[in-house]
Amino acid sequence: MSYIQLKGLCKKYPNATKNSVTDFNLDIEEKEFIAFVGPSGCGKSTTLRMIAGFEEISGGELYIDGKKMNNVLPRDRGIAMVFQNYALYPHMTVEKNISYGLKNMKVPSDEIKRKTDWAIDILGLEEYRNRKPKNLSGGQRQRVALGRAIVKDSKVFLMDEPLSNLDAKLRVSMRNEISKLHRQLGSTTIYVTHDQVEAMTMADRIVIMKDGVVQQVGKPMELYDHPVNKFVAGFIGSPQMNFFDVTIEGNTVKFADGKQMPLSENIINQLGGKTSGLILGIRGEDIKLDAQNLEVYGEGKQSAVVENTEVMGNENNLYFTFGGAVAVARVSKYEISQVGDSIDFTFVPSKIHFFDKETEECLF
Ligand SMILES: Nc1ncnc2c1ncn2[C@@H]1O[C@H](COP(=O)(O)OP(=O)(O)OP(=O)(O)O)[C@@H](O)[C@H]1O
Numbered sequence: 001m002s003y004i005q006l007k008g009l010c011k012k013y014p015n016a017t018k019n020s021v022t023d024f025n026l027d028i029e030e031k032e033f034i035a036f037v038g039p040s041g042c043g044k045s046t047t048l049r050m051i052a053g054f055e056e057i058s059g060g061e062l063y064i065d066g067k068k069m070n071n072v073l074p075r076d077r078g079i080a081m082v083f084q085n086y087a088l089y090p091h092m093t094v095e096k097n098i099s100y101g102l103k104n105m106k107v108p109s110d111e112i113k114r115k116t117d118w119a120i121d122i123l124g125l126e127e128y129r130n131r132k133p134k135n136l137s138g139g140q141r142q143r144v145a146l147g148r149a150i151v152k153d154s155k156v157f158l159m160d161e162p163l164s165n166l167d168a169k170l171r172v173s174m175r176n177e178i179s180k181l182h183r184q185l186g187s188t189t190i191y192v193t194h195d196q197v198e199a200m201t202m203a204d205r206i207v208i209m210k211d212g213v214v215q216q217v218g219k220p221m222e223l224y225d226h227p228v229n230k231f232v233a234g235f236i237g238s239p240q241m242n243f244f245d246v247t248i249e250g251n252t253v254k255f256a257d258g259k260q261m262p263l264s265e266n267i268i269n270q271l272g273g274k275t276s277g278l279i280l281g282i283r284g285e286d287i288k289l290d291a292q293n294l295e296v297y298g299e300g301k302q303s304a305v306v307e308n309t310e311v312m313g314n315e316n317n318l319y320f321t322f323g324g325a326v327a328v329a330r331v332s333k334y335e336i337s338q339v340g341d342s343i344d345f346t347f348v349p350s351k352i353h354f355f356d357k358e359t360e361e362c363l364f
């Protein structure tokens with residue numbers, strides 16, 4: 001049996017006209033790192049708070065370690081939570097902030113000392129032990145908030161956007177620290193974020209939500225390579241996947257601006273005879289400009305004029321109008337193109353996705 005089970009969890013807030021979370025099903029294995037990801041308001045925090053016990057469950061069942069938790073008090077669920085808007089006690093030192101919860105729980109003082117020292121050590125806070133929060137950087141405060149959670153000996157950690165207040169560089173280093181901590185503690189972690197990069201880099205599996213409904217659950221690369229619908233395809237990956245309205249004639253894809261691209265019968269057959277109401281999706285890195293790919297996939301060669309570039313250092317994004325949309329190709333830093341340049345490019349056929357325009361489901 002899985003360690004945490006969500007069975008048809010629903011949440012309808014009193015006075016709300018519709019559910020904030022609908023029929024959420026998920027089995028989480030012990031020691032797994034799960035990320036909930038999705039746009040603002042999709043129900044991530046609500047789900048997490050139902051698991052923690054801070055929000056009543058309107059429907060469905062929650063099990064932790066085989067025990068039904070729906071009506072168990074938060075403190076008896078064996079969970080530690082780092083909140084979206086954590087607040088440290090401003091008048092207490094780092095050490096006191098971390099140990100305060102244990103004191104409240106009447107833990108013997110030698111044990112409080114041992115656990116607090118361990119947390120301070122593992123989080124690299126020794127130097128700041130006697131400082132108050134106002135004299136700490138954002139990242140150091142964040143680590144204190146984590147410290148308060150990890151001393152509680154919980155087998156389950158729930159984290160709600162714990163890095164949202166930090167600058168980009170600090171987020172990357174804290175991301176690594178949290179991953180390391182997760183492995184060291186051997187805990188089961190659910191991590192909420194609206195940042196798909198965080199979800200991709202940290203999680204064993206990602207749950208992607210929209211409007212209170214789970215869209216897809218899978219390993220990061222499963223979601224990236226095999227999105228079930230256009231929403232998932234567009235949410236995971238940056239820059240976003242390119243989408244084009246297309247129709248099929250014979251073995252040829254026709255774009256909205258009249259451009260044509262032949263595809264193999266093999267690919268066309270997978271559409272099961274559907275020829276209109278289609279969206280073609282391709283990621284920027286699967287649009288190729290280099291000589292080798294142009295030779296291999298030359299049959300589908302297209303051209304356009306670069307309208308904008310984003311120089312990222314390690315790679316460049318080239319924007320151009322094609323197929324009735326603005327498309328973006330991700331090319332290596334060695335493929336230098338400027339605004340106004342004409343480019344030839346080709347889509348890697350095996351990386352093309354098709355979506356039903358009406359249902360937005362991925363056809364393959
Ligand atoms: N106490 C509440 N009463 C009524 N509606 C609420 C309450 N809390 C949240 N909601 C609504 O439930 C939905 C889900 O909210 P939730 O906070 O779970 O979203 P979220 O995915 O965590 O978003 P964010 O990324 O902005 O934190 C939203 O439409 C929100 O307005």
Ligand SMILES: [Mg+2]
Pocket residue numbers: 044045046084160
């Ligand atoms: Mg939230």
